[in-house]
Amino acid sequence: MASKRTRPNAAVRDAFRAAGERCTPQRLAVYKFFSQHRRSYSIADAVDALAAEAIGQATVYRTVPLLQDLGLLSRIHAPSGEHRWVATRPGHFHALACRSCGRVEEFAGCDLDELEARLARRTGYHIEGHHMEMYGLCRACASR
Amino acid sequence: MASKRTRPNAAVRDAFRAAGERCTPQRLAVYKFFSQHRRSYSIADAVDALAAEAIGQATVYRTVPLLQDLGLLSRIHAPSGEHRWVATRPGHFHALACRSCGRVEEFAGCDLDELEARLARRTGYHIEGHHMEMYGLCRACASR
């Protein structure tokens, strides 16, 4: 199950290579941090945790957008406005996030094509994409 | 049409009163700034523009969340991650935003109830809400 969501080191390595980016232990560690659990983290979380491996905060700040460009990480918006990050498979992605523990479920089918077409017709906009997230409480947090 | 989207001073005044908040010229000016055009602005935009009326930035920073609580302002997320704000009617709100000029169209019907129910069933989450935005280019920006 985890193998469907996260990628083994070799695959991450290939993603770097394909993009002409160097594969360093620090970058692998940043990806590993975010992909260890199926949940979102703030950059501060990552900086704190990775300091234990002597990885500097500048490296974390530089690596997160890189992983995003490679499609390995996605930004989500907590209801509070805070930005958080989740390890994801490349491609269209939506999150259902628990606002209490940070746990995240991915889902793909969002059925927004028809709504998009209708809005485009009504407004004359050229619609390029959308951003959608659901939030609430996971089963464990709800029953607490 | 504008009267449907923005509110006359008296209505804004009432919104403050109803919430037990004082109605000051500064607060009215902040709301007026955001509601003047059907588009989104960053807080920096508001600070710059309102400095001309001798309104301090702390006041802007304090007033924006207040207007949000009153349902007069909504936060949207530019694809870049930047936060922007739009004057809106209270209630369920979605934005279709032009990423070039900042113009915003409101729409309400998002048809996500069924998807929400399906996800809740599948994941066991108690879903409290969602966040959805569309972005692209408005007609004017697309034909340029």
Add this chain to the structure above:
DNA sequence: GTTGTTGCAAACAGTTTGCACGAAA
């Protein structure tokens, strides 16, 4: 060997806060 990456610390930007004054109720 060449080029890109890292860690550090300093710089920077955006946001919040303490306080004395002034305005709303």
Add this chain to the structure above:
DNA sequence: TTTCGTGCAAACTGTTTGCAACAAC
């Protein structure tokens, strides 16, 4: 007259950058 809001400036938080040493290729 009391209470709350405002403006200013300082403080604070989160993020970015310059640079010398170092590691990937």
